[in-house]
Amino acid sequence: xxxxxxxxxxxxxxxxxxxxGCGSCSTSCQTGGEEQVSEMAEKLGDKVVGTxxxxxxxxxxxxxxxxxxHKAEIGxxxxxxxxxxxxxxxxxxDYTGKIVLPASDTxxxxxxxxxxxxxxxxxxxxxCILDETGGICPITRCAKALLNGxxxxxxxxxxxxxxxxxxxxxITIYDRLKEQDRLDLFMKFRPPRDYSKxxxxxxxxx
Amino acid sequence: MASNRPAYSNLMKEIEKxxxxxxxxxxxxxxxxxxxxxxxxxxxxxxxxAANVTDNPLAMxxxxxxxxxxxxxxDVGLETVYQxxxxxxxxxxLTSDLLAASYLGIKNxxxxxxxxxxxxxxxxGRAVYDLDxxxxxxxxxxxxxxxxxxxxNEIHGKIEMNVGIAANPNANPLDPEILKIGRKVKIxxxxxxxxxxxxxxxxxxxxxxxxxxxxxxxxxIFPLKSFGIADFFDKYIPGVSVPKDLLAxxxxxxxxxxxxxxxxxxxxxxIEFFSPFxxxxxxxxxxxxxxxxxxxxxxxxxxxxxxxI
Numbered sequence: 001x002x003x004x005x006x007x008x009x010x011x012x013x014x015x016x017x018x019x020x021g022c023g024s025c026s027t028s029c030q031t032g033g034e035e036q037v038s039e040m041a042e043k044l045g046d047k048v049v050g051t052x053x054x055x056x057x058x059x060x061x062x063x064x065x066x067x068x069x070h071k072a073e074i075g076x077x078x079x080x081x082x083x084x085x086x087x088x089x090x091x092x093x094d095y096t097g098k099i100v101l102p103a104s105d106t107x108x109x110x111x112x113x114x115x116x117x118x119x120x121x122x123x124x125x126x127x128c129i130l131d132e133t134g135g136i137c138p139i140t141r142c143a144k145a146l147l148n149g150x151x152x153x154x155x156x157x158x159x160x161x162x163x164x165x166x167x168x169x170x171i172t173i174y175d176r177l178k179e180q181d182r183l184d185l186f187m188k189f190r191p192p193r194d195y196s197k198x199x200x201x202x203x204x205x206x
Numbered sequence: 207m208a209s210n211r212p213a214y215s216n217l218m219k220e221i222e223k224x225x226x227x228x229x230x231x232x233x234x235x236x237x238x239x240x241x242x243x244x245x246x247x248x249x250x251x252x253x254x255x256a257a258n259v260t261d262n263p264l265a266m267x268x269x270x271x272x273x274x275x276x277x278x279x280x281d282v283g284l285e286t287v288y289q290x291x292x293x294x295x296x297x298x299x300l301t302s303d304l305l306a307a308s309y310l311g312i313k314n315x316x317x318x319x320x321x322x323x324x325x326x327x328x329x330x331g332r333a334v335y336d337l338d339x340x341x342x343x344x345x346x347x348x349x350x351x352x353x354x355x356x357x358x359n360e361i362h363g364k365i366e367m368n369v370g371i372a373a374n375p376n377a378n379p380l381d382p383e384i385l386k387i388g389r390k391v392k393i394x395x396x397x398x399x400x401x402x403x404x405x406x407x408x409x410x411x412x413x414x415x416x417x418x419x420x421x422x423x424x425x426x427i428f429p430l431k432s433f434g435i436a437d438f439f440d441k442y443i444p445g446v447s448v449p450k451d452l453l454a455x456x457x458x459x460x461x462x463x464x465x466x467x468x469x470x471x472x473x474x475x476x477i478e479f480f481s482p483f484x485x486x487x488x489x490x491x492x493x494x495x496x497x498x499x500x501x502x503x504x505x506x507x508x509x510x511x512x513x514x515i
Binding site: 174190 | 318321322325333335336338340341345356372373374377378379381382383385386388389390393401444445
């Protein structure tokens with residue numbers, strides 16, 4: 001979980017926050033289970049307009065099912081604080097179109113055993129900036145993992161890698177931020193990452 | 207100037223004087239001998255103030271750009287713009303190479319991302335991108351202006367270099383490209399060098415949009431030596447397409463069976479296309495100059511540029 005000071009700073013400018021917890025991996029990790037969600041709601045106080053648990057926020061079908069009863073509260077919220085891995089944060093962003101804020105610095109992703117279609121959405125880099133990039137991860141979705149994109153390899157919004165079939169992450173980020181009237185975040189210079197934060201982290205004990 | 211950094215290189219000094227500058231391009235390939243590069247450098251010297259030396263362009267594993275950048279300056283007396291891509295080196299290697307370049311008297315560095323490894327001739331290689339090109343400009347600013355590396359460790363001695371960045375006015379959508387350039391100029395770029403341009407209107411629109419950054423811009427052009435090159439360029443260079451009419455004219459030249467006559471025809475097509483292009487840029491825009499990427503096509507420089515110098 002991100003330190004509470006960081007979460008408070010991230011949520012500072014929003015008046016109404018809706019919190020979503022994860023009934024799966026984040027419950028097991030004790031970073032986004034029922035207990036942590038209610039603790040977070042208490043810490044953030046009056047600005048929390050509602051909370052909900054989704055069995056697996058990374059699964060669009062379960063978001064639809066478990067958040068159906070919360071449509072009004074979500075509609076009212078300025079932003080959604082998601083207490084799951086980066087996949088859940090992005091799925092909620094895709095599902096609601098709202099500003100999504102990550103409550104965790106995701107370090108690893110559990111394996112889900114199911115035959116179907118999957119999207120690589122979080123590389124568990126350990127330095128989550130989804131709050132700055134419109135809920136779209138450039139570490140995963142940019143072939144060069146650029147923090148200050150796009151590069152010269154985007155053509156009509158498509159990436160030079162994969163023969164221009166995949167969307168350029170940074171154009172997607174630009175579009176999303178523009179839609180949310182937050183282009184100041186696009187202009188922001190992001191300094192180099194600190195790779196020492198995640199060096200030989202094979203064991204994760206919470 | 208955008209960065210407030212002194213003009214260390216002849217290229218920057220000429221730009222600061224307000225002279226319309228011309229630069230060239232050298233491409234060391236998979237070679238162990240620099241003779242061909244030196245022949246090209248000597249051929250372009252009368253026309254240009256400096257020459258770029260490419261760094262593994264299109265992710266091809268070629269000779270390191272540092273050594274030719276040095277040897278061209280030493281043996282030909284032509285200043286170089288040392289191109290460095292962040293694809294192949296992490297921050298340690300970039301710092302090391304820049305320290306070495308400083309010792310070798312390199313005065314210009316062009317900080318670029320580099321095409322992804324999967325586009326190159328060693329597709330399985332791990333693309334590094336420890337820093338992106340903006341962060342590389344930030345590293346250069348630290349090294350040149352503050353005398354420290356990225357972590358703040360002191361560098362013994364002074365690095366005197368000017369920093370160039372690349373831009374693609376062909377980008378669609380253009381707005382994120384413009385915003386990105388603004389972001390990079392603010393960090394510490396001295397000049398902008400554009401991707402190859404064929405479209406005069408796009409070039410003008412881009413120059414107008416970037417005027418507010420107050421950063422000298424060199425407009426890139428790529429005279430097409432043959433139809434094969436034009437066709438390759440059109441198909442495989444990310445973000446660049448050759449105008450259909452120009453491509454058709456080049457194709458027509460290809461039909462000429464006499465090699466010497468064919469050369470003349472190709473030259474005529476290029477002069478007809480690029481001469482007015484260069485003149486219009488010079489006359490009607492605030493561009494600082496033209497970057498001519500006439501790799502192994504130095505014979506076109508005289509008819510194209512002799513009026514300019």
